[in-house]
Amino acid sequence: MCELLGMSANVPTDVVFSLTGLMQRGGRTGPHRDGWGVAFYEGRGLRLFQDPVASCDSEVAKMLQRYQIKSEVVIGHIRHANVGTVSLANTHPFTRELWGQYWCFAHNGQLADFYPAEGFYRAVGETDSEAAFCDLLNRIRDQFPSPAPAESLLPLLIEACGEYRTRGVFNCLLSNGEWLFSFCTTKLAQITRRAPFGPAQLRDAELKVDFRAETTPDDVVTVLATEPLTDNEAWDLHAPGQWSLWRLGHCVASGQVPAC
Amino acid sequence: MCELLGMSANVPTDVVFSLTGLMQRGGRTGPHRDGWGVAFYEGRGLRLFQDPVASCDSEVAKMLQRYQIKSEVVIGHIRHANVGTVSLANTHPFTRELWGQYWCFAHNGQLADFYPAEGFYRAVGETDSEAAFCDLLNRIRDQFPSPAPAESLLPLLIEACGEYRTRGVFNCLLSNGEWLFSFCTTKLAQITRRAPFGPAQLRDAELKVDFRAETTPDDVVTVLATEPLTDNEAWDLHAPGQWSLWRLGHCVASGQVPAC
Numbered sequence: 001m002c003e004l005l006g007m008s009a010n011v012p013t014d015v016v017f018s019l020t021g022l023m024q025r026g027g028r029t030g031p032h033r034d035g036w037g038v039a040f041y042e043g044r045g046l047r048l049f050q051d052p053v054a055s056c057d058s059e060v061a062k063m064l065q066r067y068q069i070k071s072e073v074v075i076g077h078i079r080h081a082n083v084g085t086v087s088l089a090n091t092h093p094f095t096r097e098l099w100g101q102y103w104c105f106a107h108n109g110q111l112a113d114f115y116p117a118e119g120f121y122r123a124v125g126e127t128d129s130e131a132a133f134c135d136l137l138n139r140i141r142d143q144f145p146s147p148a149p150a151e152s153l154l155p156l157l158i159e160a161c162g163e164y165r166t167r168g169v170f171n172c173l174l175s176n177g178e179w180l181f182s183f184c185t186t187k188l189a190q191i192t193r194r195a196p197f198g199p200a201q202l203r204d205a206e207l208k209v210d211f212r213a214e215t216t217p218d219d220v221v222t223v224l225a226t227e228p229l230t231d232n233e234a235w236d237l238h239a240p241g242q243w244s245l246w247r248l249g250h251c252v253a254s255g256q257v258p259a260c
Numbered sequence: 261m262c263e264l265l266g267m268s269a270n271v272p273t274d275v276v277f278s279l280t281g282l283m284q285r286g287g288r289t290g291p292h293r294d295g296w297g298v299a300f301y302e303g304r305g306l307r308l309f310q311d312p313v314a315s316c317d318s319e320v321a322k323m324l325q326r327y328q329i330k331s332e333v334v335i336g337h338i339r340h341a342n343v344g345t346v347s348l349a350n351t352h353p354f355t356r357e358l359w360g361q362y363w364c365f366a367h368n369g370q371l372a373d374f375y376p377a378e379g380f381y382r383a384v385g386e387t388d389s390e391a392a393f394c395d396l397l398n399r400i401r402d403q404f405p406s407p408a409p410a411e412s413l414l415p416l417l418i419e420a421c422g423e424y425r426t427r428g429v430f431n432c433l434l435s436n437g438e439w440l441f442s443f444c445t446t447k448l449a450q451i452t453r454r455a456p457f458g459p460a461q462l463r464d465a466e467l468k469v470d471f472r473a474e475t476t477p478d479d480v481v482t483v484l485a486t487e488p489l490t491d492n493e494a495w496d497l498h499a500p501g502q503w504s505l506w507r508l509g510h511c512v513a514s515g516q517v518p519a520c
Binding site (some may be wrong): 042045046047048049050052055059060063066067087088089090091096097098099100101120121122123124125240 | 296302303304305306307308309310312319320323326347348349350351356357359360361362380381382383384385
């Protein structure tokens, strides 16, 4: 299995605190040694950092814990390989361009007997995860050749995720930079931080932050993670089949696909 | 104007020496302060590092000068903005997936009145460079829906580059990880290093390397750059209209488009 990290915020926010917690699980406090990646949206651009080595030992991860990239949407992933070798091409998150936007996707889980129809987008690596991402984009492109708001895509996204779920475990994060979509089949936790902000203590490292010193009263920041990253805050645990759409830190739509 | 860096090698090779020279030109020995990027192929994977700041001051660039990523194909770029704001979305190199391969492109120059036909691939940013890359991929995809060897693509690449050239300056590098294509309309220099290897001294920094200590007798490494990066070696200067196809460090095809 792998672990996911997502962030949606209404102001460009650095994710160093959460990232530091996640990176420990990549070989130190967790077994996810088979690569890691983080994608940061900045305006219409997307920065993707990946390393097919344990994040706790990664030079790139160390640099990111010093360099405070500010972003409104972040998707991160640490990998414990199930399907596909340990290689850069199999390292999440994956990205593709659709409608002149960079789309980004990461997956925690495993799909069995998953052979989606060929389409425009093709997987570069060997993972079921990248195959699912390409299939999802092919469906979106077929049904929406031109840009459409997230709300219009939701029925398609929910139906597709419901199908993937019948093949195994499918916790995922998807974004085009404007919004962040999450789907949970087994494990996904979330916290929305807003005023009054308080202190937070990482579970996986001796690191505390006082968000009062880092924020303004209007900031709203949602963090999603496979397991809660702090031990002094109340995280919401998503239910199997639960999907959510996040925009600027807020949950703007959510629902639940019935158990299959 | 901008500056390009390319590498093609028959063995995974680190490009730290050349990169260190190029990074100086991003604000220290040259005026290219408006962002930089480097893409490294590793197997089928592609790592793209970008920073929309001067490379001489960039945290990411400093990390790359310590972290020896080994690759058979590299494309790098430092930007002096002409068209489009200074932003991540306008920072080269650009990448897209075609045929289940990551393609990568960087451009030095400027195209006037360039409005290519809409196609599958769309630009995310505002640069003429990304528009040309998308147009090139749209042409390839239209004519070659399935993977084709570089040699079959050459007539299309040469024709398209010849067209772009009528719009302005079009020095470029293009790769799908298997080969590297270069096109020169004004400035491109190249050196192919092979046994017997010798010492090299950067022009832009107090840095010397003795390639004898870093190589084996069978290594062949070609480096391309807008301006020669070393001052004690004989670089070949490409002529206007000259195109070349590089594979595993060797030039496997080349020619020249007549002046327009």
